[in-house]
Amino acid sequence: MTDVVFLVDVDNTLLDNDAVIADLRHHLVDAFGQECERRYWEIFEELRGALGYADYLGALQRYRIERPRDPRLLEISLYLLHYPFASRVYPGAFDAIRHLGRTGPVVILSDGDVVFQPRKVERSGLFEAVERNVLIYIHKEVELDDVERRYPADRYVLVDDKLRILAAVKKSWGSRVTTVFPRQGHYATDPKAIQGYPPADVTIERIGALLDYDLAGLVAAGVAGARTERGIPADARPRRRALDPRSRFARAGRPDP
Numbered sequence: 284m285t286d287v288v289f290l291v292d293v294d295n296t297l298l299d300n301d302a303v304i305a306d307l308r309h310h311l312v313d314a315f316g317q318e319c320e321r322r323y324w325e326i327f328e329e330l331r332g333a334l335g336y337a338d339y340l341g342a343l344q345r346y347r348i349e350r351p352r353d354p355r356l357l358e359i360s361l362y363l364l365h366y367p368f369a370s371r372v373y374p375g376a377f378d379a380i381r382h383l384g385r386t387g388p389v390v391i392l393s394d395g396d397v398v399f400q401p402r403k404v405e406r407s408g409l410f411e412a413v414e415r416n417v418l419i420y421i422h423k424e425v426e427l428d429d430v431e432r433r434y435p436a437d438r439y440v441l442v443d444d445k446l447r448i449l450a451a452v453k454k455s456w457g458s459r460v461t462t463v464f465p466r467q468g469h470y471a472t473d474p475k476a477i478q479g480y481p482p483a484d485v486t487i488e489r490i491g492a493l494l495d496y497d498l499a500g501l502v503a504a505g506v507a508g509a510r511t512e513r514g515i516p517a518d519a520r521p522r523r524r525a526l527d528p529r530s531r532f533a534r535a536g537r538p539d540p
Contacts, residue, residue, distance in 0.1 A: 286438040287387040287498060289415075291444040293400075294337075294393070295468025297376045297490060298368065298407055307339075311361055315355055322346065323359075335392045335422055339363055363399065364399045368407035373467065375491020380412050383440075390416040390434055392441070394423050424451040440501050442493070444471045446480040453481075463506030465490050 295301035297454065299540045311320035311326045327342035334341075340363065345357050387454050391413050393400060400419050404410045410417060415428040418433065439450050442463040464483035484504040487493065 284435045288434045288439045289383040289389045290392040290441045295444040301468050319374045338396045340399050370405050373408050373490050379490050379493040382494050389413045393419045395419050423447050424448050439495050444468050446477045449483045450480045458506045461501045
């Protein structure tokens with residue numbers, strides 16, 4: 284069992300998925316017209332409501348049922364499969380993965396379909412960046428026992444742009460997990476998406492800001508967050524301190540934040 288495992292989401296955490304969707308919208312309108320674009324997204328939202336995750340190719344399959352003789356659908360499929368996802372990886376994302384990887388394994392923990400989401404992870408370069416440690420579930424927040432079985436650790440750090448996911452995992456793992464909330468993408472800034480959920484242990488404005496944290500600081504934040512949820516007064520929380528340079532978790536020249 285390792286000391287710590289870092290679990291990192293993909294869409295709007297490591298990769299600007301909002302930009303991918305915007306590009307797809309523009310492509311649909313330019314190539315096929317507004318009616319085609321409108322109907323595709325209607326089907327997409329219906330399917331997401333039924334499945335609980337985004338299924339771009341599945342929506343295209345359903346759209347094909349309505350227009351079985353339209354050969355242009357093949358072009359949409361190829362556009363999705365050959366999209367240059369590497370160009371949409373956030374600045375600092377690969378640096379953050381390397382930084383975390385000096386302390387423990389970095390594992391992509393994502394939701395999605397079984398074809399397009401792995402394709403996105405592979406073509407973006409993230410697959411190799413995390414040394415092929417990738418988990419993609421239908422609902423990852425209910426698969427934590429499988430995560431623990433595959434990547435056993437004393438502690439976990441979860442980085443995700445959805446407060447709903449962070450809150451669910453914090454409820455299950457308590458002080459064993461530090462939740463990190465990068466304020467990137469529409470979910471992270473939508474008042475309806477964040478309303479009613481407790482704050483994450485750590486909030487950052489961009490994924491590259493993880494370079495300013497070391498393990499000791501993240502652990503302290505996770506323990507403090509768990510104590511707050513149990514109603515322990517703030518002044519009883521452990522205070523952050525400069526990291527002992529002899530610690531194997533220290534980074535030369537960078538104090539504990």
